[in-house]
Amino acid sequence: MAGWSVPLADVTVDEADIAAVADVYRSGWLSMGPRTEELEGAFATYTGARHALAVANGTAALHLICLAAGLAVSDEVVVPSLTFVATVNAIAYTGATPVFADVAGLTEPWLSAAAAEAAITPRTKAVMTMAYGGHAGETAALRELCERRGLLLLEDAAHAAGSRLGGRHLGTFGRAGAFSLFSNKNLAVGEGGLLVTDDDDLAARARLLRSHGMTTLTWDRHRGHASGYDVVALGFNYRIDEPRAALATRRLARLDAENAARRELDARYRRAFGELGVTCALAPAGGLESSHHLFAIVLDEGADRDTFRAALAERGVQTSVHYPPVHGFSIYAGARAELPVTDAYAARAVTLPLFAHMTREQQDRVIDAVAAQGRGAPTAARR
Structure with a gap:
């Protein structure tokens, strides 16, 4: 359906953003250079990490943290199936084996520390967690588990730009974290x-692999810091370009304000749906400052989700499902995972629109559309 009255997500790019990007093009230096360095410094400061490296996309960040952490063919990595497939693919790219573990509950769609521990074998080298919707979930418990069992904790923080637990930014609880700018x-x-890390060796390895395993970059040579280069590893072209780095730096400066707007919208949804008896996922938690990347509800068992979503679409409200479980895809069918909570959540969850500049009128349209469905059967789940 084209022309949604309330899209699932929306991005505004203001004139100052456009001017900043245009300035990069006027500068004549478009590949990784001073704007990338500025972004990396700003993001390291923002997250409190010792190192931040900007890359071409979130999948590249995930791949690099897996490679730089030393994952290899003989290793297993415990990972949730309830995630975007890139989380799991990044593990498989290294030759390591993803081992799926269940999520914590029908309204807690994050990796369960107990399920993760049950999935550990002598081959397990790491646990990859995912900050679903920007929620910390059981990150602290997973960190303790990995410390106790001598494992690496890696974090897919694609949803978590601006999420903090006890004042500590998600993505910095483990050996390394990966963020998306999609x-x-x-x-x-x-x-x-x-990607962020406090590990100097991991950062150096990721920096090397980001650009073909080359010992110096074009920007280094342009500044006269080097006159040549060696290639010492089988690397990749995972470089970001300067226009996108400049835009990211500008957007980072207003991220906290935009996340605060999301927080108010999240709270307003919860008040309205609480009155309607609609079950909401991702409840606020003590000490958590969430990015509120997603807002999800959970329908009654047996409800016709396709009909529910179609009814909202008729009212101009876009919805989605986060996510089809990875263990259900053909490429990972061999895992034969039994994940009853993951399967139940994935069958009943609906993601509703949420974005920083969403108006009250738009949000009311969503609430009214859900309420209209709640008056009939099948209905949104009741407490």
């Missing part, structure tokens, strides 16, 4: 990614 994310530039 067009539907809170910190959106179209395509782009960032």
Whole structure:
């Protein structure tokens, strides 16, 4: 359906953003250079990480943290199936084996620490968690588990730009974290990614692999810091370009304000749906400052979700499903995972529109559309 009255996500690019990008084009330096360095410094400061590296997209960031952490063919990595497929693919790219573990509950769609521990074998090298919707979930418990069992904790923080637990930014609880700058994310530039780490060796390895395994970059040579280069590893072209780096830096400066607007919208949804008896996922938690990347409700068992979504679409309200479980895809069918909570959530969850500049009128349209469905059967789940 074209021309949604209330889209699932929306991005505004103001004239100052456009001017900043235009200035990059006028500068004549378009590949990775000073704007990328500025973004990396700003994001490291923002997250409190020692190192931040900007890359071409979130998948590249995930791949690099897996490679730089040393994942290899003989290893297993415990990972949720309820995630975008890139989380799992990044593990498989290294030759390591993804081992799926269940989520915590029907309204807690994040990796369960107990399920993760049950999935550990002698081959397990790491746990990859995912900050679903920007929620910390059981990140602290997973960190404790990995420390106790001598495992690496890696974080897919694609949803979590601006999410903090106890004042600590998600993505910095483990050995490394990966963020996405995709067009539907809170910190959106179209395509782009960032990885963060406090590990000097991991950062150096990721920096090397980001650009073909070359010992110096074009920007280094342009500034006269080097006159040649060696290639010492089988790397990739995962570089970001300067226009996107400039846009990301500008958007980062207003990320907290935009996340605060999302927080108010999230709270307003919860008040309205609480009165309607609609079950909401991702409840606020003590010490958590969430990015509120997603807002999801959970329908009654047996409800016809397709009919529910179609009814909202008729009213101009876009919805989505986050996510079809990865273990259900043909490429991972061999895993034969049994994940009853993941399967139940994935069958009943509906993601509703949420974006920073969403108006009250738009939100009311969503609430009214859900309420209209709640008067008939099948209905949104009742408490």
